[in-house]
């Protein structure tokens with residue numbers, strides 16, 4: 001709903017009633033039924049954009065994931081864990097309310113001011129959904145001027161900057177101001193972009209003064225990468241594949257489920273999973289589009305992803321997934337079970 005309100009652009013035509021549930025604008029009973037079904041059965045989901053994950057540091061991605069899940073160590077969350085907090089766990093910025101996740105981001109006057117600065121730079125008046133998860137579902141609809149990718153990165157940079165500044169206030173008694181957080185968020189985005197795009201022609205001055213005029217490089221053609229990349233520091237990566245000599249969907253789902261169960265058993269968290277099946281990756285990432293026969297397995301995957309802090313389930317081209325591909329293919333023809341021995345060594 002917030003997205004619909006924010007998208008309204010005043011028209012020069014005379015006002016008239018239209019039925020927005022259909023592209024024709026005309027009301028029909030069938031249209032109502034379709035609309036109702038899509039609202040009832042579709043559960044909106046949001047996941048961290050792949051492009052942002054490649055540009056922002058891993059610790060920021062990890063923080064954002066925890067923010068979405070209300071797992072950051074706010075004072076209210078610490079008090080739930082029976083940690084003694086002075087001043088009844090009130091917000092260190094405003095002192096007005098308990099520091100819950102939703103107060104700190106986005107409803108604390110400090111964060112609220114910063115978000116309004118973002119929106120006024122974008123040239124829009126807006127209404128804010130109730131909390132970051134819903135805000136992220138609407139986020140891309142709020143973009144009016146900025147470069148698409150810069151806009152995608154903005155919440156990561158702004159909420160991370162607010163969090164670090166909040167820590168400075170608590171641990172170093174550092175006075176905080178919206179202006180200083182604003183400057184930090186701009187210089188962060190600038191640093192992330194320069195780290196990712198070495199030939200970036202925009203200076204940090206451009207980022208702070210002409211943010212909405214910056215256009216990042218056009219998408220490079222989607223070259224099929226045949227290279228497997230190691231996960232960022234602090235993360236684990238699991239490459240899975242399923243082979244069934246026919247319909248691979250169910251075996252790919254089971255492969256993901258089994259890797260999650262393996263990780264649970266061995267206490268492995270902060271995980272990235274890669275599969276070469278675009279279909280299965282879409283089922284895992286989007287709960288509204290799942291085959292009912294695999295509902296149970298996919299529900300189990302949802303629960304384990306949450307429990308094990310799975311940061312992403314990504315698609316990878318088969319050429320970059322050779323070991324999993326080979327093991328799964330040879331597994332179909334294997335007559336005796338494959339025994340694998342492994343161990344973790346501490347550094």
Ligand SMILES: [Zn+2]
Nearest residue numbers: 091093094108
């Ligand atoms: Zn506050």
